[in-house]
Amino acid sequence: MSPFEIAEPATIADALALLSGDDPDIRPLAGGSALMLMMKSGVFRPTRLVSLRRLDEFTGIAATPEGGIRIGAMTSLAAIEHSSLVKQRAPVIVEAMRRLANVRVRNQACIGGALAHGDPHLDMPPLLAALGAEVTIVGPEGERKVAVADLYVGYYQTVLAGDELIREVSIPSLAGRHTAYQKCTTRSADDWPALGVAVNLRAGKSGISEARIVVGAVAEIPTQLRNVEMILQGRTLDQALLAQAGEAAAAELSPTSDARGSAAYKRQLVKVYVGRAIAAAMDVVAS
Numbered sequence: 001m002s003p004f005e006i007a008e009p010a011t012i013a014d015a016l017a018l019l020s021g022d023d024p025d026i027r028p029l030a031g032g033s034a035l036m037l038m039m040k041s042g043v044f045r046p047t048r049l050v051s052l053r054r055l056d057e058f059t060g061i062a063a064t065p066e067g068g069i070r071i072g073a074m075t076s077l078a079a080i081e082h083s084s085l086v087k088q089r090a091p092v093i094v095e096a097m098r099r100l101a102n103v104r105v106r107n108q109a110c111i112g113g114a115l116a117h118g119d120p121h122l123d124m125p126p127l128l129a130a131l132g133a134e135v136t137i138v139g140p141e142g143e144r145k146v147a148v149a150d151l152y153v154g155y156y157q158t159v160l161a162g163d164e165l166i167r168e169v170s171i172p173s174l175a176g177r178h179t180a181y182q183k184c185t186t187r188s189a190d191d192w193p194a195l196g197v198a199v200n201l202r203a204g205k206s207g208i209s210e211a212r213i214v215v216g217a218v219a220e221i222p223t224q225l226r227n228v229e230m231i232l233q234g235r236t237l238d239q240a241l242l243a244q245a246g247e248a249a250a251a252e253l254s255p256t257s258d259a260r261g262s263a264a265y266k267r268q269l270v271k272v273y274v275g276r277a278i279a280a281a282m283d284v285v286a287s
């Protein structure tokens with residue numbers, strides 16, 4: 001590893017001043033779980049890492065008056081997993097955490113790093129996109145808000161400039177929502193996903209009135225299944241609809257092959273898991 005500097009600013013202004021919009025060898029450091037792997041393998045050789053651990057504005061989990069949750073970017077995944085507020089207001093996140101890597105990684109990795117990294121094989125981006133979450137980004141020009149669904153533009157690429165930071169993520173109220181996250185791994189149970197499917201539905205006596213379904217790990221960025229969402233609109237769930245949703249999802253996506261499965265295999269996974277995730281959200285057993 002080549003020598004590099006670690007800066008530990010105590011204010012956002014100092015952190016932003018230490019970052020660079022032009023130099024890719026200067027990066028923010030959160031839990032370091034991804035950065036260290038990239039540095040050990042020689043893919044990334046930093047000249048400066050800007051640690052965010054002393055920034056008070058980047059910490060904490062708080063309830064919003066509208067019934068949502070605000071989570072500081074430097075909050076560890078383990079803190080989110082064990083938060084009684086998250087369990088009460090967004091239990092789907094707690095459930096997803098249990099199969100995200102292992103205790104060691106969840107203790108280390110932070111929600112800001114999990115969202116900013118841009119690796120298509122992560123669990124939080126599709127889930128938080130489906131839940132309608134948004135990030136608050138701070139930079140030299142001030143603050144802006146971006147939906148998690150709009151954060152990704154390509155393989156390991158986000159809309160974040162080199163001198164911008166995710167300060168927090170806000171999850172809206174999920175009252176009255178039916179949510180689920182289904183993950184398929186092809187190695188160990190806690191591996192990076194071969195497929196992740198996140199579902200967020202509003203449904204009543206007259207059927208499904210709103211649907212948002214986002215899949216991860218099949219393409220370069222989390223992908224919203226708009227055709228499937230349209231098919232579900234106004235319908236009441238039964239086994240035929242679950243099968244139709246799975247078929248439509250497989251037709252809508254163009255999966256890419258990777259170390260966890262070929263494109264054809266992933267298409268088959270999508271067909272099965274989209275139906276399963278919708279069924280899980282509605283508490284129905286898929287046949």
Ligand SMILES: Cc1cc2nc3c(=O)[nH]c(=O)nc-3n(C[C@H](O)[C@H](O)[C@H](O)COP(=O)(O)OP(=O)(O)OC[C@H]3O[C@@H](n4cnc5c(N)ncnc54)[C@H](O)[C@@H]3O)c2cc1C
Pocket residue numbers: 027028029030031032033034035036037052073074099100101102105108109110111112113114115116117119121122123124160164165166167190191192193
């Ligand atoms: C063995 C192993 C298994 C794993 N399995 C899974 C899995 O199954 N599912 C899953 O979802 N994840 C998994 N992870 C975690 C995932 O791969 C990343 O390592 C993790 O999400 C990165 O979080 P971090 O806080 O450590 O980020 P870091 O490594 O510190 O940073 C990652 C990137 O984000 C940038 N960054 C960090 N914070 C900010 C911020 N606030 N604003 C702007 N940019 C920022 C950094 O500059 C860097 O580019 C696994 C990790 C390991 C090591």
